Amino acid sequence: MLRALAQAAGGVDDCADAALWALADDELLASLDAAHVLAQRLATIQLALVRELDGRGLAVAQGASSTAVWLRDRLRLSGRSARQLVELAATIDAAPPTVRAALLDGSLTVEQGRVVAETIGALPAEAGPEVTDKATGLLVTWAGRFDPTILRRLGERVLAHVAPDLADQAELAALDRAAERAEARRHVTLSEPKDGQVRLTGNLDTETASLLREAIDPLCAPTGEHDDRSPGQRRADALGEICRLTLRTGHLPDNGGDRPQLVVTMSLDALVNGVGAGTLETGARLTPGAVRRLACDAAVLPAVLNGNSQILDVGRQRRLFTGPLRRALVLRDGGCAFPGCDRPPRWCDGHHVRHWADGGATTLGNGVLLCGHHHRVLHQDDWIVRIASDGQPEFLPPAWLDPARTPRRNLYHRRC
Structure with a gap:
């Protein structure tokens, strides 16, 4: 093998010395294809070598704690790359011979080979050798047309093509296994504040994620033509509004004897x-x-x-727009009073026209309903809200938006 690899290295040297600028377009494209196929074939040889030395225990015999650690030092790889190399070598080794043959002749890339091997390995035990061979052949054929991502999606339904009678049963079993894994791995983590931000990370099972998506989607739409928030920012704001709504309902269990x-x-x-x-x-x-x-x-x-x-x-209770006063605000404003906003009352807070901290009274004549987004807009931007002579709230836009600062009203909630 060393002699063959040395010859291959000589061919690489010849390629490295070639004047690429002199290649015709068709020769350049053909050379790229050939180099890619050769790289995948050589990678398959490397995987076979890794699997063999791992099986012999050579790394442990030389004092290393594992084959991955030994490869990290010998090949100067990252720890993650070394572990992936060992895992992929075992995956390919366990696949049907057809997979390794397709890798060696260039019909499969290494990424595609991983997908095919993992898909075949996940077939139910009821799928005998005949079904396995059909599924492998079909996946190898598809690999000639599709990238690894699409190939994996197709692989999820390969049984429907080669063994329809097993497909439904296998799908239900796979869903049960996936649900069990998702439930075991579910978590949400809030990191410590840093630079004014708290990082939210986690994993949700499909059911919980669907509930979250249904809850935030209605709040993720742009609130108007001047809403320049990114989709991610809108989702973050929607999550905050849901939390505010939940706290307002008063239905959360007590926390340490107090209402949250x-x-x-x-x-x-x-x-x-x-x-x-x-x-x-x-x-x-x-x-x-x-x-x-x-x-x-x-x-x-x-x-x-x-x-x-x-x-x-x-x-102080008089700070809050609650009870009959909130109902009066809802009857008057019908929802968020900001011009053009369609948020319903349940998503809105009572806002003091003259701020409570500045001595503003908690009265209907000093209150207005605002959704979370427009509440922030009013506090951060140059918009001004006031109660007009007819008792209705109106908003003065900032001068950069309207130099005349013509008062605007929300007509969305009006029924007359």
């Missing part, structure tokens, strides 16, 4: 002047703008301290 409620602690000066940060119960810090915005929210309890850190107020 977000508590923001800040000094009185910070709240009134909007120049200081607030602190959550977790210790995370919030910007002054976020503090003032959350102080409007019925799902948030502001704990206001004086200069000596003594509690001055922990969420």
Whole structure:
């Protein structure tokens, strides 16, 4: 084998010295195809060598803890690449001989070979040699037309082509196995705040993911022509709105004897002047703008301290638009009052036209319903809301949008 590999290396040297610029277009394309096929064939030889030395235990005999560790040092690979090499070698070795033959003659790439081998390995035990051979031949044929991703999807239904009587039974069994794995691996992790961000990661089973998708999809649509949020940003905002809605319902179980409620602690000066940060119960810090915005929210309890850190107020009831007052807001506004928004009342907070921290009263004449997105817009941008002489809320756009700042109203919810 060493002599053959040396000859192959000589051919590589000749290719490396070739003047690529002098190749005609058709020769350049043909050379690329040939180089790719040769690389895949040589990779198959490497996998066979790895499998053989792993089977002999040569790595452990030389003092390494595993074949992957030995390969990492000898071939100067990353640990992950070395492990994948050993795993792929075992996968290809366990596949039907047809798979390795197709790899060696260039009919399959290594990636396709992995897909075919894993698909065949996942066939039910009831699929005998005849079904296995048919499935392998069909997958190898498909590999001539499809990339590994599509080939894997086709492989999920290969039994329907070669053994329809087993397909339904196998699909149900595969779904049960996948559900068990998803349930065992389900998790959600919130990392510690860093640079103002908390990283949300996790895995959900299909059922839970479908519930989440159904819950956030109605809130992910752009709210108007000036909504320049990315799809990911809209999903993040929708998740926040769902949490606000859940906290407002009051149906969550008690947590430590109290109804679940977000508590923001800040000094009185910070709240009134909007120049200081607030602190959550977790210790995370919030910007002054976020503090003032959350102080409007019925799902948030502001704990206001004086200069000596003594509690001055922990969420006065008159701050919240609840009960008959909220019902009056719903009857008047019909939903988010921001121009062009179609969010229903249940997705909205009561917002003080004159901020509560500035002495604004919690009254119908000083309140307006806003969805989470437009609540943030009003706090962050130059929009102004006011109650007009007819008792209806109207919004003055920023000068960059409308130099005349012509008042606008939401006509979406009007029924007259």
